[in-house]
Amino acid sequence: MSKPKTTLPASDPIRLSPVSYVVLGLIRLRGPSTSYDLKRAVGRSIQYFWPFPHSQLYVEPNRLADAGLLTQEQESDGRRRKLFSLTDAGRDALNDWLGSAPEQVFDLRDMAIMQLFFADFMNAGQLTELAREQVRFHTDRISRFEEIAENTTGFAGQNRMLPLDLGLRISQACVEFWSEVLEKRGDT
Amino acid sequence: MSKPKTTLPASDPIRLSPVSYVVLGLIRLRGPSTSYDLKRAVGRSIQYFWPFPHSQLYVEPNRLADAGLLTQEQESDGRRRKLFSLTDAGRDALNDWLGSAPEQVFDLRDMAIMQLFFADFMNAGQLTELAREQVRFHTDRISRFEEIAENTTGFAGQNRMLPLDLGLRISQACVEFWSEVLEKRGDT
DNA sequence: AATGATATGGTATGATTCGGACTATGTCAA
DNA sequence: TTGACATAGTCCGAATCATACCATATCATT
Numbered sequence: 001m002s003k004p005k006t007t008l009p010a011s012d013p014i015r016l017s018p019v020s021y022v023v024l025g026l027i028r029l030r031g032p033s034t035s036y037d038l039k040r041a042v043g044r045s046i047q048y049f050w051p052f053p054h055s056q057l058y059v060e061p062n063r064l065a066d067a068g069l070l071t072q073e074q075e076s077d078g079r080r081r082k083l084f085s086l087t088d089a090g091r092d093a094l095n096d097w098l099g100s101a102p103e104q105v106f107d108l109r110d111m112a113i114m115q116l117f118f119a120d121f122m123n124a125g126q127l128t129e130l131a132r133e134q135v136r137f138h139t140d141r142i143s144r145f146e147e148i149a150e151n152t153t154g155f156a157g158q159n160r161m162l163p164l165d166l167g168l169r170i171s172q173a174c175v176e177f178w179s180e181v182l183e184k185r186g187d188t
Numbered sequence: 189m190s191k192p193k194t195t196l197p198a199s200d201p202i203r204l205s206p207v208s209y210v211v212l213g214l215i216r217l218r219g220p221s222t223s224y225d226l227k228r229a230v231g232r233s234i235q236y237f238w239p240f241p242h243s244q245l246y247v248e249p250n251r252l253a254d255a256g257l258l259t260q261e262q263e264s265d266g267r268r269r270k271l272f273s274l275t276d277a278g279r280d281a282l283n284d285w286l287g288s289a290p291e292q293v294f295d296l297r298d299m300a301i302m303q304l305f306f307a308d309f310m311n312a313g314q315l316t317e318l319a320r321e322q323v324r325f326h327t328d329r330i331s332r333f334e335e336i337a338e339n340t341t342g343f344a345g346q347n348r349m350l351p352l353d354l355g356l357r358i359s360q361a362c363v364e365f366w367s368e369v370l371e372k373r374g375d376t
Numbered sequence: 377a378a379t380g381a382t383a384t385g386g387t388a389t390g391a392t393t394c395g396g397a398c399t400a401t402g403t404c405a406a
Numbered sequence: 407t408t409g410a411c412a413t414a415g416t417c418c419g420a421a422t423c424a425t426a427c428c429a430t431a432t433c434a435t436t
Contacts, residue, residue, distance in 0.1 A: 017392090018302060025306040036414050049301040053394055058415060079401065079414065098310050101317070102299045104325055106362075111293040113237040113354060114206060115286060118213040119347040122286050129289070137292055159307040162369065166301060169361040174294075177354045205421085224385050241423055246386055267385065267430065 014067035016093060018105075019056050022046055023064060024086065024094040029160075032085040035061060044148055045160070048167050069093055112137075116181075128185055134178040138171045145171065202255035204281060206293075207248050210234055212257065212274065212282040217348075220273040223249060232336055233348070236355050257281055300325075304369075316373055322366040326359045333359065 026041050027033050033041075035058045042057065061084045064070045069090035074082045086094075112134050119127050145168045149161060214229050215221050221229075223246045230245065249272045252258045257278035262270045274282075300322050307315050333356045337349060 018299065019393095021302065021306075025302075025309075028309065029306070034414075039414090046302065046305060049296055049298045049305075051295050051297065053396080055395080055416080056393080081414070094306070095309065098303060098306060099314055101321060102303055105297055105299040106325070106329075107239050107295075107297040108237055108355075108358070109239070109293055109295040109297075110237045110354075111206065111290045113351045114209065114213075114234065115290055117234060117237075117348060117351050118209075118217070118282070118286060119350070121213075121216065121283065126287055133289060137294070141294075160305060162307070163301045163305050166362070166365045167296075169365055170296070170358055173357040173361045174354065177357055181350065207422095222385075227385090241425085243387080243424085244422080269385070 014063070014069075016097070017060075018050055019052055019060050020064060020069075021094065021097050022050065023057070023060050023084075024069065024090050027070065027084060027086050028091065028094060032083050034081050034083055036081075044152075045163065048145075049163055064090065124185055128182060131178045131181040131185070135175055135182065138174040138178070141171045142168060142175070202251070202257075204285070205248075206238055207240055207244050208252060208257075209282065209285050210238065211245070211248050211252060211272075212278050215258065215272060215274050216279065216282060220271050222269050222271055224269075232340075233351065236333075237351055252278065312373055316370060319366045319369040319373075323363055323370070326362040326366070329359045330356060330363070 022042065023038060026038050026046075030037065030041060038057045038061075039054045042054075061070055061072070061082075065072045065084065069087055070084045071087055072082045072084050074080055112130060115122075115130055116127075122130075145164050149164050152161065210230065211226060214226050214234075218225065218229060226245045226249075227242045230242075249258055249260070249270075253260045253272065257275055258272045259275055260270045260272050262268055300318060303310075303318055304315075307318075310318075333352050337352050340349065
């Protein structure tokens, strides 16, 4: 099958999850970072395409450090922050992942659509209210994306802006969809 | 005085999750159903908007039956299938949910986008391969949606087709997006 | 009749993830 | 000196997940 690097001895069969790659990748992009740094970075970007609770950003780097993919140094004074840096092994792990076709994951989880699915049991008012609310929601989302796009001065490659672009398109599709639902039912 | 509130054998504060509503809603749509029936129905529809493992479709109906929202009757012979039906309480619970604004949940989880986010560390070949694969993936998805739409003869209200329509639009947006990624990098 | 492939129908469980409450420390301004 | 706010991190029970496993029916082939 694949061709693992033989050089590393006794090391660990650490299991790398999507969150692992988020951590490795972000540290590679940003340089040495604290968990809090990562948390903020995630909030402006990856969150929209792979949500997870921030607490994992405190647990996961420690795991990766134990496995030798990161190093950590802790401040000795007041805050005692931990700063994580990428090791060569970490860089390799990231590259391996980027070079391999990832498992296909494209999951959508939309509560409003679930309700719509059972719309036969709603009355007209409920349905239009739902649709209206969804238009609002996705319109907001679009604004947020646009805001982020503006505030992110085009540093270091436009690649980081691409995901935002997809998010935008998807939200636009949603706005169109729900607007048409509204139109079809008599608007109020 | 001699009647302390402490014993609450009466009704239970059962917590209803999205999966609960899937079960209640599907049984309302289809009539009395077995877990297996639900499983198949989910596979053709809700799965695309709220994925969850099929084992929950065996656990959840039992919970709901315990709480009095469903009734069950088990075959006495061979297969001993359990058939679940909606009670009035179940119907009420479903209606309550449909009448209330649901918590806003719109989560997207896309592994390919995560890789794209770190595309700075890919070489051109890897990126085009990723994009090509995504075009393939979403094109397939579109076909599947269209197939389902065809095979579902327009029974009982077009409402059940609406979610499929949104799925279609989103996948189309994805195809467009990844195609443009391909175009921007020199195509091979 | 025996084999085996496939669909049906269901259970069990350890591992992961989730979510969010909780505890602090610095910082700046009123 | 108070209080608001951002920063920084920990913890843990609850919920969800994945998936392996078990079992019965059906039908086609040998």
